[in-house]
Amino acid sequence: MSANASVGIEALRLQAGEIGVRIDGRLDEAVWQRAPLFDRFVQFLPQDRQTARWRTTVQVVVSEDALVFGIRAYDPAPELIRAPLARRDKVLRDQDFVSVVLDPVGQRRSAQFARVSAAGVIADGLFNADDDSEDFAPDFDLQTAVQLLPDGYSVELRWPLAALRFPYADGAPWLLMVTRNTPREASTLDVSAPLTKDSLNFIAELQPLAGLADLVEQVRERSFLNIRPELTARKERESDPLSQRNQRELSLGLELKWRPRADWVIDAVINPDFSQVELDTPQLAGNTRFALSVQEKRAFFLESTDVVGQSQSDGNQDQQSLAAFYSRAITNPDWGLRATWRGASAEATLLSMRDAGGGEIFRANAYGTRTLTQSMGSRASFARARQQFAIGAQSLGLALIASQRDYGAGASNTVLGSDFAAPLGDTDLLRGHLLASSTSAGFDANDHLRRISAETGHKLWTEWRRRSEDWNNSAQYEQVSPRFANDNGFVSQTGFRRVTAQLNRRLPAQNLAAPALGDWASLEAHELELQLKLMQSQTLNDPQQGVKAGEVIERQVQPGIWLAAARNTGVWGHLGLDQQRARSGGMLHQPRTLNLGFESNPNAWLTLLSAELAWGRRLDVEADRLGRGASLMLQAKLRSPLPWGAWLELEQQLGQSFVRNALAQRSFTETNAQTLAVLHLSARDSLRAIAQQTRYQRLAEANLLAADERSRHLSLVYQHRQGLSRVLSLGLVSALDRPAQQRNTELFAKAAFAFQP
Known part of the structure; x- marks a missing residue:
């Protein structure tokens, strides 16, 4: 029936x-x-x-x-x-x-x-x-x-x-x-x-x-307890032209998840091995002074991420949701404890960890991010509680946030704030957050952490979004004061205000014909949008950095089009009629670029093909001038069955960005490449290899020194997995950084076994 x-x-x-x-x-x-x-x-x-x-x-x-x-x-x-x-x-x-x-x-x-x-x-x-x-x-x-x-x-x-x-x-x-x-x-x-x-x-x-x-x-009264001990054996060798260090380590860690009843979950870790088994995908970053975020992969931080307010998706992270809490800011915890509660109209989470250090701390300004090393241990704590209020037929979600990173000796960073989300009928959503910080953790001329007189700052962000049958529009306003900092969050720029509007007009689908494309000759356009992005970002007064108020950092006017067609194909393009400033007091340049993109699932063996190209007059940020240049990203994913029932999964990613000077020479060139191959021997057993290379080259010019920085990372890992309860990994990882000639080789074995007493 x-x-x-x-x-x-x-x-x-x-x-x-x-x-x-x-x-x-x-x-x-x-x-x-x-x-x-x-x-x-x-x-x-x-x-x-x-x-x-x-x-x-x-x-x-x-x-x-x-x-x-x-x-x-x-x-x-x-x-x-x-x-x-x-x-x-x-x-x-x-x-x-x-x-x-x-x-x-x-x-x-x-x-x-x-x-x-x-x-x-x-x-x-x-x-x-x-x-x-x-x-x-x-x-x-x-x-x-x-x-x-x-x-x-x-x-x-x-x-x-x-x-x-x-x-x-x-x-x-x-x-x-x-x-x-x-x-x-x-x-x-x-x-x-x-x-x-x-x-x-x-x-x-x-x-x-x-x-x-x-x-x-x-x-609802049932209690569930899951205990997951893990044993890691590691042999590591580090060397440079002057020295060599060998180290062997055998560590025992423990992860515990306890649900005493339906609405509570308690998570705890002791000496967890959070070394990443899979390398982070390389990103082109040489032509920007702002830090880039990476995706979280560690299980302890992934319980009820909606309650934490940390939202991320593969390759498409919401940077605003990382401003309050960015779990990758916690690098090497000795222990951690977290409690999460979920009610019918309210929810809350509280997290506290002891971080041994070694990670990155951000101190940002309007034109870039200063990235510093956390050379000492710290205590990281975060709490968020959200209540849902009924207002007539609508609802309002209102949350309170508290975050602290305590480095000891009076040096700390504290953030308090609130965020909200209010659906307005079936077509509109209004959301935003307001955060205030107080920071007594500063850095001296040698980038050593020290206590300073407390500096305060704030961050305001709000967004309105409307979606209907004919339109998909949004508008945002953001303001971040110069001294705002959140050492448990992701803050890559401060000292600015920004207004953004995105207008997308949906048009009726049409059939497109392209006889020269063979099998692609007739593409049914399932969706077609005309797009317009408008954005302006200006500085706030920042005497400490010598930045005056009202400077235009960036202005964007970007008309474009987006098309969805057969084979899950997306094609997009827009003109960049922009203005951009590289440094305070510098010239407001007028780059002009053509931006094109394409992605598709062509067939059963070539499962993904994508390309993104930006070409035209581009800003060389470090040299503070315009030049002809381009940025190209290519990605292909292939899958093939093997005779004995196994499968081969192969992914290739290539990226390059460059800008030329007045002599038609490349001022800088940044290149990255990643090859990932996975041999699936069975549903439980796999052998994965990753080869990754990056290179950044800069030509010696008037006020710029020549540079040629290269890195190479190789990873080979065998893994046997039975769901989440039993995992065995054997791996070899090798890294080489030039010109310092720093080499790191690691051989490891890791076993984890979960059980419910």
Whole structure:
């Protein structure tokens, strides 16, 4: 029996002692014959408001300790199903997958999600409504199985109640949406809820999961404890032309997660090994004086990131959400403790860690970021509490924030503030934050940390966003005083005010023809937008840095166009009719650039091809002059099956940026390259190799010294993984920096085993 789409999906509650589901992907147990069946999917991408092309069915069974989803994806051409082995969290739109988006709080502010590919690979994380973004960093202890069938594939997903975060009492009904991705010519995404592109975010139309009855009351008192010891053996060699140092280390660490009842989660770590197994992707940074952020990957910081307010998505981070708390500012903790509480209309988290040091501290101004080394240990603490208020038919989320980094001897940085988010009907969102800082941690001429007289500052940011069938617009205002600092956050620029407006006019889709492109001859334009970005940034008065108020730092006028077409293809371009100043008192230059971009999922073996180009008259920031130049980023991802059932995953990224001087010579050239190859021996075993190179060259000119800085990083890691509970890693990492000729070689073995006493 099919449920009506307006009613949503209904679950079957199993009685105590009743035989449940064996997770094998077959959907052949007797309970599946009794569970209500839902099959009223609609298309969301590439075009919404249409009936789904392929049939998908969903059933839900609720046992004493888990939700079990049974999903059947029918396909008239099963030979075209794309089911490669891939890394966890790399289930993207180039693959066939189904996903479950679940909001146990029932407020549509955030949702946990799990994607399961047709090969059984998991990608999971947290969706944040305010940012309309997916964060794949959090991982949940899920169990899945998939069966490929003559007419499609079937999926069983077991989601333990211990992995869900919901209020102890007075909670709203749990909300759910199931999606299915089919990467063919049209690359469709079907959804079980009536979601449209003019919705404010992807989880705006989640529907109640019926049939749970008194589930929350029955399980809210249950306590779950997960203990995860880890043992790391490491042999390291560091050398330069004058010395060599060898070191061996055997360390034992412990991670603990305790949920005493439904609304509380306690996390603790002792001597964690937070060394990154995967290198951060290189970024072009030579032509800017501002620091760049990198994505968080460490499990301790990823519990309930929506409560922390730290939102990030792979390759598309929201910098504003990192201003209050940026977990990568904490580098090498000796221990850490965190408590998170989630109620029906309120939530809070408190974190405290002892950081042994070695990380970076930012001190910024209007024209750049001063990056300093944390040479001593510190105590890092952060707290955030948010309350949801009902105002008529609308709601207001208001949060209080407190952050402190204490270096001892009276040197510290303290931040207090508030943030808010207020949806205004179905089309508008107003949000922002106000932070105030007091800093007595300064640096002397040799960049040594010392106590100074307290300096105060503030940061104000607010955004209005409107999304409708015809428009997708936003406006922002930001003001950061010169002495604002947050050593637990990401602050790359201070001493400015900025106004930004983004206007996007949606036009009806059209068919485009390009006969010279062969297979690409007829592209159906699913979405077409005319875009205009306007921005102006000006300095605030900063006598300490010799900066006068009212200088234009940057002014942008950027008309452009964006097109979405077949094969999940996106094409965009805009003109940069900008003005830019490199330093205080310097000339206000007028760079003129043409910016073009392209990305697509061409076929089953070339799963991603992307390119971004900026070309024209560009500003050489260090030389403070304009010159002909370009910036180019290329990326390709390939997947290929191997004869013995294994899969090869290959990713290549290349980037280069340069600007020429008046003699047509390259004033500077920055180049980076990363090759990543993963041999998936099985669903549990993989061998990963990363080769990464960066180079920065500058020509000797009037007031500039010649430079040629190069680095090379190599990484080879074998990993055996059984979910989140058992992980064994064996690896070799090598790094070389020139011209200092500093070499670092590390051989390591790491084993982690989780158990529930």
